[in-house]
Amino acid sequence: MKLTLRIWRQKSGSDRGRLVEYAVADVSPDMSFLEMLDVLNEQLIARGEEPVAFDSDCREGICGMCSLVINGIAHGGFRGTATCQLHMRHFKDGQTITIEPWRAKAFPIIKDLVVDRSAFDRIIQAGGFVSVNTGGTPDGNAIPVPKQASDSSMDAAACIGCGACVAACKNASAMLFVAAKVSHLAMLPQGKVERERRVLEMVRQMDAEGFGSCTVTGSCEAVCPKEISLGFIAQMNREYFKALLKK
Numbered sequence: 540m541k542l543t544l545r546i547w548r549q550k551s552g553s554d555r556g557r558l559v560e561y562a563v564a565d566v567s568p569d570m571s572f573l574e575m576l577d578v579l580n581e582q583l584i585a586r587g588e589e590p591v592a593f594d595s596d597c598r599e600g601i602c603g604m605c606s607l608v609i610n611g612i613a614h615g616g617f618r619g620t621a622t623c624q625l626h627m628r629h630f631k632d633g634q635t636i637t638i639e640p641w642r643a644k645a646f647p648i649i650k651d652l653v654v655d656r657s658a659f660d661r662i663i664q665a666g667g668f669v670s671v672n673t674g675g676t677p678d679g680n681a682i683p684v685p686k687q688a689s690d691s692s693m694d695a696a697a698c699i700g701c702g703a704c705v706a707a708c709k710n711a712s713a714m715l716f717v718a719a720k721v722s723h724l725a726m727l728p729q730g731k732v733e734r735e736r737r738v739l740e741m742v743r744q745m746d747a748e749g750f751g752s753c754t755v756t757g758s759c760e761a762v763c764p765k766e767i768s769l770g771f772i773a774q775m776n777r778e779y780f781k782a783l784l785k786k
């Protein structure tokens with residue numbers, strides 16, 4: 540396949556940035572989107588040009604590092620698919636593809652397609668943990684967990700912290716991410732002890748980082764590679780108001 544790529548190039552956070560057009564050849568339909576960018580970078584390096592900076596790690600949909608807006612949609616718009624799992628067979632030979640970074644005030648651009656998502660780390664540090672001395676590995680059945688709670692908690696725990704929900708939201712809201720993390724722990728016996736403090740602290744940090752408010756447009760759920768449900772936002776709101784009342 541031959542493609543025309545319009546890629547956001549920006550030297551640093553203080554640079555203005557612009558879309559630059561590149562022609563890339565020898566793209567196999569079986570390549571992932573990131574492998575296609577590797578091919579482009581090899582061609583750029585061979586020509587003595589600066590390669591395009593982009594984030595990736597696991598390249599199998601579990602780490603949450605890959606973060607590209609492809610033709611205007613976070614992760615490219617294929618349901619339940621992270622950028623690293625997106626294959627070039629979904630595109631046409633000769634197609635023009637526009638590639639941009641996540642755009643949100645709380646995710647400042649570092650270089651080209653790489654943004655700083657440490658705001659998510661600080662939200663987790665504010666309360667996304669269970670602070671007990673767990674000792675050795677406990678027996679799997681030592682603490683009974685109702686099946687419905689364990690299934691729902693597992694669904695929430697699938698969030699990989701990629702930030703696509705923020706990038707897709709017109710308000711740059713991080714509610715889906717925070718709701719997944721709050722709900723995941725609140726449903727398990729081990730997480731119930733700190734549930735009030737957790738939700739209050741994580742929401743406080745989310746607001747402090749400059750993420751916007753949720754107006755339930757649902758764009759976050761639509762682009763989420765792990766198909767985290769909007770229902771977790773309702774669950775977090777209930778957790779939050781209960782915690783406020785208790786306080």
Ligand code: SF4
Nearest residue numbers: 698699701702704763
């Ligand atoms: S909720 Fe979905 S889109 Fe948002 S950070 Fe988690 S996995 Fe990514």
Ligand code: FES
Nearest residue numbers: 598602603605623
């Ligand atoms: S590179 Fe790990 S989820 Fe895409």
